[in-house]
Amino acid sequence: MHWTATDRVEVSRRAFLTGLGGLTALTATGLSKGAMAEGLLNPAFLGTPLFASARREANGNYALAIIDDAGQDVARVPLPSRGHGMAVSPDKRRLMAFARRPGTFALLIDPFEQTKPKILTSIAGRHFYGHGCFSADGRLVYAVENDYEAVRGVIGVYDVSGREIRRLGEFETGGIGPHDLLLTDHGRTLVVANGGIQTHPEKPRQKLNIDTMAPSVAFINIETGDILVRHALTKDLHQLSLRHMAKDGQGQVWIGGQYEGDDGRTPPLVARMTLDDAPRLTEIPGTIGADLDGYIGSVVANASGDTIATSAPRGGKILFWSAATGDLIGTQDVIDGCGLAPIDDRAFLISDGTGGLSYLEDPTSRPDVLARPAGVAWDNHMFAL
């Protein structure tokens, strides 16, 4: 295992740009062709379902890969250290990839344009948490950041519409350790999962407040920055770090948690809520729940929004939920499976740490491995472009 990958990396702008010389477009079967002559991706790919994910390469380096719906690489962008999540623009033509916590870089990529990626570095005293999202008009990116000396979560607001990325300002998330975020209410409300865990980049992966952590989900008015509501679970679940989210077809926000308690409990791990409705926890049958090791990785809705998929990499399982009833409707086994992306109204693509990319026709069918690039470990999250 490659532990320094989790160390804080100061990105030298020059070194990073040199690294981007390795930016490559690929043919459908993995061979490089001249990159950047026509943009990272040929516009012919505009009609193809594409997916993006961070990953560790066979040589131990980190990259962001864009793949097609057969699981084949179509483009690759080297990253200076481990990536995590990304923001995808509403028109699906741009993405901003974030460094994994406590990384300080983000990369704005226009894969279909003949432009170089733009690098964003977090401001002094901050680092990114690995997630971000675009505004509804595609002009802004909201990025979760750690104001670590003040021990507060903030959302940095960046204008990505111009030649340079500009930081316009920030607002508070109303909690510590903001992680995933998404827009709801026609883009007027930002929902942020405050994981609740205090960390400091000098102790990169240490959790400093497990005894007192207080996760929450904040609904924030993006015009004013006002926190409209802050949902929390009951006190006995204060050690369930609320982290990754998806919105279903009815506008409910689904969240997956990671349990930090060491009391041997098998707590509920998935909940749904709206601005007005407090979190409703789902039930995971005991035999399944015990195997998940208290950990949900990704939370994703299918394209129709009627099914939510949640990955549990420590249990090697993907769990599927009915958006209508909140019931568990099925599970599938994928060892070290974590990344999830909707393919269409029913199907999902699943990525795993052993390199596998699996097609799942629907929650009752078996995952079918499409590809397994040798030596690759797909990172936690995958996104449909």
Place this chain on the structure above:
Amino acid sequence: MHKTIVASVTLAAAVFCTAPAWAIDDDTPHVQQSIDGYIRPAFAKFAEEAALLAPATNAVCQDTTQESKAEFSDRYRALVEAFGGVSFLRFGPLIDDHRLESLAFMPDPRGITQRQIRKMLAEQDASATNPAQLAEKSVALQGLTALQLIAFDKSGNVILGDPSDKRDYICGYAEAITLNVSRITSKISVEWQDPDGYSSRLLSPSPETGQIRSSKEAIETIFNALVTGLIVVKDQELLPAIGTEISKSKANRLPFTRSADGRAYLISELEGIHATLVAANFSPSLGKEFGWLLNSLDFEFNNGITSLKAINQPLRQSIKDDEIYNRLNLLVITVNSLRDTMALELAGALSLTGGFNALDGD
């Protein structure tokens, strides 16, 4: 649990900074024994078999007889078996430069290879008959999986050399594939044998440089490849083939079943994974209370392999036979159990870590 892992890693990292890696964790004997006892000989054998296929291919194209076809079929099977003995060693020389995908493009549930070959045959693209130029083409067109499609019919009969308007072109392409495969396997073998090559990274890990910084990371590289190999056998090969019920089974989803070598390939994968585990000789590093683990693994590997060996018909023709279908279903359970025992119990007993997302998520 997560907290404990982080804390121990921080401690280990701190120790690495002040002491040479060998002083605190020395898995080098296991690494050395894996390499000498299995990996190097297996890649040498793979290269030898690959070198023998080219003349057999040439022979069947020069003089297409039952004998030359049988010889080609035998050589192809021997090479597939040698490939099964190394295809799970997905690190270092085997995976550099897309070599593994070039040697065999799989899985390929969407039939990318079939589509590309059809297009190439229609165009009679001359560059595919030149090994050097073939090596620049799509990886799907370069290796044993492509050769299988042009050299065998669905019943496992050799059709290479049979009369057709594309006979000579297909023969030229087949020979180019065998030469390309031979070149790649030879390179891999040479790189594995080279004491200053990739093996030195495993045997002399460096905390300062490179991807492998301790002998523990070196043995994890090998060990985790064995675990992934079992995942491949179960999730990528057996499960898609057996489907959710016998009527939905698809033997063609098992590698190399077109040439009737599916069973041979599966056996060689399991034998290879087992042999690497045996070569690593973990016994001295296991406490007495864990000694049973290796015996249990031996027993289960042997069960799985014996069960496969008892199948005496090609899987394409026999998978819908109840007895054989049930045998494959049982094999899934055996391989799953092998994976669990290795990844959860043996890894724990040896203090090895695996699982990229499971281990250190966010």
